[in-house]
Amino acid sequence: MIKSVFPPPKRVLVIRLQNHGDVLLTTPMFTALKRQFPGVEIDALVFAETASMLAANPDLTTVWALPRGKQVGRGWRRGLALFRLMRDIRRRHYDWVLHLNDQWPGALAAAVSGAAVRFGYEMEKRDFWLWRKIFPVRIVPVFAGHMVEKNLAVLAALGVPVDAGNAPCTMGFAEADAALVDEKLAAAGVAGKYILIHPTSRWFFKCWEDERFAEVIAALVSGGWQVVLTSAPDQREVDLVDGLLRRVNDSRLVSLAGQLTLPQLAAAIARATLFVGVDSVPMHMAAALGRPIVALFGPSHVHIWRPWSNRAEVIHAADYGPLIAPNDVDISTTERYLANIPVPPVLAAIERQLARFADERALADVA
Numbered sequence: 001m002i003k004s005v006f007p008p009p010k011r012v013l014v015i016r017l018q019n020h021g022d023v024l025l026t027t028p029m030f031t032a033l034k035r036q037f038p039g040v041e042i043d044a045l046v047f048a049e050t051a052s053m054l055a056a057n058p059d060l061t062t063v064w065a066l067p068r069g070k071q072v073g074r075g076w077r078r079g080l081a082l083f084r085l086m087r088d089i090r091r092r093h094y095d096w097v098l099h100l101n102d103q104w105p106g107a108l109a110a111a112v113s114g115a116a117v118r119f120g121y122e123m124e125k126r127d128f129w130l131w132r133k134i135f136p137v138r139i140v141p142v143f144a145g146h147m148v149e150k151n152l153a154v155l156a157a158l159g160v161p162v163d164a165g166n167a168p169c170t171m172g173f174a175e176a177d178a179a180l181v182d183e184k185l186a187a188a189g190v191a192g193k194y195i196l197i198h199p200t201s202r203w204f205f206k207c208w209e210d211e212r213f214a215e216v217i218a219a220l221v222s223g224g225w226q227v228v229l230t231s232a233p234d235q236r237e238v239d240l241v242d243g244l245l246r247r248v249n250d251s252r253l254v255s256l257a258g259q260l261t262l263p264q265l266a267a268a269i270a271r272a273t274l275f276v277g278v279d280s281v282p283m284h285m286a287a288a289l290g291r292p293i294v295a296l297f298g299p300s301h302v303h304i305w306r307p308w309s310n311r312a313e314v315i316h317a318a319d320y321g322p323l324i325a326p327n328d329v330d331i332s333t334t335e336r337y338l339a340n341i342p343v344p345p346v347l348a349a350i351e352r353q354l355a356r357f358a359d360e361r362a363l364a365d366v367a
Contacts, residue, residue: 006117006158008037009095013113015045015106017066020262020281023050024288025147025308026100028167029155030059036160043092045109052262056172064089066105086112098154099135102126107134119154148308169288169308173263173270181260181267185228188254194226195350196269198277199244200237200257203331206278208296208338210240214247215343216276220350221252228272230265230282231257274353276346278338283307292353294346298337299326311356313349317341 012033016026023046030042041061044054048065055063067081086109094115099106102123110118111134120126120135132138142153148169152162185194199213220227229244231237241257260268266285269275275286276294283295287309295307297316306314317323321340329337 007095009033009040009117011041011043011092011094012096012098013043013045013064013089013092013094013109013115015097015099015101015109017045017047017101017103017106018050020050020053021284021305022147023053024169024171024281024284026151027054027057027059027170027288028148028164028308029098029151030057031170032152032155032160032162032167034059043094045089045106053171055263056174057170058172059170062092064109082108085109089113096158100151100154107131110134117158119158143304145303146306146308147304150304168290169284171266171285171288173266177261177263178267178270181264181271184256184259185254185268185271188228188256189251190226190228190254192226193273194228194271195220195274195276196228196230196272198230198275198280198282200231200240201278201280202232202234202237204236204334205329205331205337206280206298206300207240207336208278208341209336210243210247212341212343212346214244216346216350217244217248217253218250219347221248221250225252227253228268229253229255229257230260230268233258273357274350276350279305287312292357294349294353296338296341296346299324299329301326311353313353315341315346315349320345 014026014029016023033040033042042059043062043064044060045064045066048067051063051065054060064085066085089109090112094113096117097110097113097115098119099110102125117137118135119137122138122140139157142150149164152164152167155162201207217227229241231241238258241255245255265282266289269286269291270289272291275291277283278296279300286293287307293307293309293312295312295314297314302314302316317338317340320342323340324337
């Protein structure tokens, strides 16, 4: 544990070079920093494809987007883009830089920043002089709890008071995103309350059987609910949703699969009465947006990746039969590992969440 007391920062850079969900789960850090240091400016450095997760975050001043792969080309173009990004980071004159991964581009940003406090994780794969030189402030990563708690442990080590119970994730969207979603819903005939179901993940081992999701959807539409299906633009995910549409032929079931950007999907989730989905980025978005959630999990570390919300109910395949260990999964497999989950517990969880939401609305109306 770090015992030093650091001067209050005026500018902080948080580096999270990872996937969309990981980026979203850093947002409680921004809130905690703002709460402790009123007036502090917080920036984030993320991969370009994940920047949309933070684009409307009210706690951030600047979101630096690090291109990779074909986004920047090759040779001198790649070098020039990286040089310009590092130059701009240097010009921000950060007091603290917090690197939450082990990538070298993040270490380069920390090194050129000139920040007095540069934090990086203490880890075996980076146990040599250069990493220690760049990051004189280090702690061993915390793996016992949720990813949000691991992130907040960094602030606690720096002497920033944190309250995990009062540290929600945050995601926003622009008015234009909301307006476009409203147009699409209206064009599809969706009016009033609806349940949003996101049945897909880019990793298909996290997906449930189509016939079981179709059975849940059929029960909802027969009960009078409008159901909106969403997915990423990936053709495999769109095809999965199209298959559900063929299984449940009902006018109260519509699809926006492949039609929405992530901020637009956030707007659609924010308007939903309930979110139902698998372990995926949209599930974390629903938690950040404060929506009631029913989340289906397979071979993932549930304690790390469960929805960061007190309005979520998790259905875990391991509770209904044997399940492959998370570290044994080949993520490229097309095999699905949620087959243990039967339909009745999912429908029961949905009914509980809908009843809870109705009770909350009734109490709010009385108040």
